[in-house]
Amino acid sequence: MNTKEKDLKYIMHTYGRYDVALQKGKGAVAFDEDGKRYIDVSSGIGVNSLGYCDEGWAKAVADQANTIQHMSNYFYSAQASDLAEKLCTLTGLAKVCFGNSGAEANECAIKLARKYSFDKYGNGRNEIITLENSFHGRTVTTLSATGQEVFHNFFFPFTHGFGFVPANDFSALENAVCDKTCAVMIEVVQGEGGVNILDKSYVQAISELCKSRDILLIVDEVQTGAGRTGKLFGYEHYGILPDIVTAAKGLGGGLPIGVCMCGEKLKDVMSPSTHGTTFGANPVVCAGANYVLDKISDEKFLASVEEKGTYLEKKLMELDDVKNVRRLGLMVGIEIDGDAHDLAIKCVENGLLIITAKDVLRMLPPLTITAAELDEAVSILDKVLKENR
Numbered sequence: 001m002n003t004k005e006k007d008l009k010y011i012m013h014t015y016g017r018y019d020v021a022l023q024k025g026k027g028a029v030a031f032d033e034d035g036k037r038y039i040d041v042s043s044g045i046g047v048n049s050l051g052y053c054d055e056g057w058a059k060a061v062a063d064q065a066n067t068i069q070h071m072s073n074y075f076y077s078a079q080a081s082d083l084a085e086k087l088c089t090l091t092g093l094a095k096v097c098f099g100n101s102g103a104e105a106n107e108c109a110i111k112l113a114r115k116y117s118f119d120k121y122g123n124g125r126n127e128i129i130t131l132e133n134s135f136h137g138r139t140v141t142t143l144s145a146t147g148q149e150v151f152h153n154f155f156f157p158f159t160h161g162f163g164f165v166p167a168n169d170f171s172a173l174e175n176a177v178c179d180k181t182c183a184v185m186i187e188v189v190q191g192e193g194g195v196n197i198l199d200k201s202y203v204q205a206i207s208e209l210c211k212s213r214d215i216l217l218i219v220d221e222v223q224t225g226a227g228r229t230g231k232l233f234g235y236e237h238y239g240i241l242p243d244i245v246t247a248a249k250g251l252g253g254g255l256p257i258g259v260c261m262c263g264e265k266l267k268d269v270m271s272p273s274t275h276g277t278t279f280g281a282n283p284v285v286c287a288g289a290n291y292v293l294d295k296i297s298d299e300k301f302l303a304s305v306e307e308k309g310t311y312l313e314k315k316l317m318e319l320d321d322v323k324n325v326r327r328l329g330l331m332v333g334i335e336i337d338g339d340a341h342d343l344a345i346k347c348v349e350n351g352l353l354i355i356t357a358k359d360v361l362r363m364l365p366p367l368t369i370t371a372a373e374l375d376e377a378v379s380i381l382d383k384v385l386k387e388n389r
């Protein structure tokens, strides 16, 4: 059996896969098992932030694997405490909790918000408002937090205590807030929901409202974090500091990590045994993340992300078949006529690894992609769009 046949026989069919078995990569270029070359503007859904097999990252990870590959959370770990210090210093937040994925980071955020409210106000003030078209993960509770009806099926009963309001409509949110509200949870750019960018005034108004009523503002930066938008975290574009920030995808550079970070007033809410995970803060993962964070937190690096994004947007807008581009940094949604999924499949056949979000084509290229590689990606897309007129 080849890779595809084995996959179909032995792996639960929870993904619609492209018809490609990737074998290796370097930077923004990947090769499949037949040696075919691809430009990758998906980077494993925004995970390979430094591209495939960045030398420094691979060395940091390999060195750590050869030193101590895992220890339980009953011991102190330099890699984890260094990473936590960096995250807090860079953001102005106070403490972090480590996990292994975006969904887990959001679970931690939800538990943290509810416990803060429980400790201070007692039982009953536990509702969290999230936005329509949001995406917060695949566990039962983070599915419950996700404001898309399609996700609220099969797995009943879902976790109670989530309400949804349309994005960029402040009065809808104001009306939804009540005595039971403990938190508001947003993505500043909805990734899975279609690359929808929240308005600055809207996010600032939410932040003010939350502050005035001791409601916690949770910003899910699982996709927007780690330099993706040209700032270390997306919320920085909005001039706010959330109470809780979660990050995952691009932070590990390709290894599984999730972090839930909180500000001063929440730093002592979680006490021993209120939360934990066996693999969280794994030193190999943290070594990779330390390397990524050192690299991407550099102002010049972040400026280059925005420059590349501006360049890419300009190139895309020059294509006749591109209707509009929704973009923050290198988080890009491309509005086109026609079925985004079908077009993405054609792009892949033509050597461009691209993904979709709702009805847009989505690009989340490695932050290290070169201008020449962006040119190549755009020209493949141009060809595919023209063939589909």
Ligand SMILES: *Cc1c(COP(=O)(O)O)cnc(C)c1O
Pocket (backbone or CB within 6 Å): 100, 101, 102, 103, 104, 106, 135, 136, 137, 138, 187, 191, 192, 220, 221, 222, 223, 224, 248, 249
């Ligand atoms: C991908 C994503 C998640 C879920 O992350 P996993 O690592 O797949 O659990 C949560 N929130 C947002 C905004 C995401 O993009």
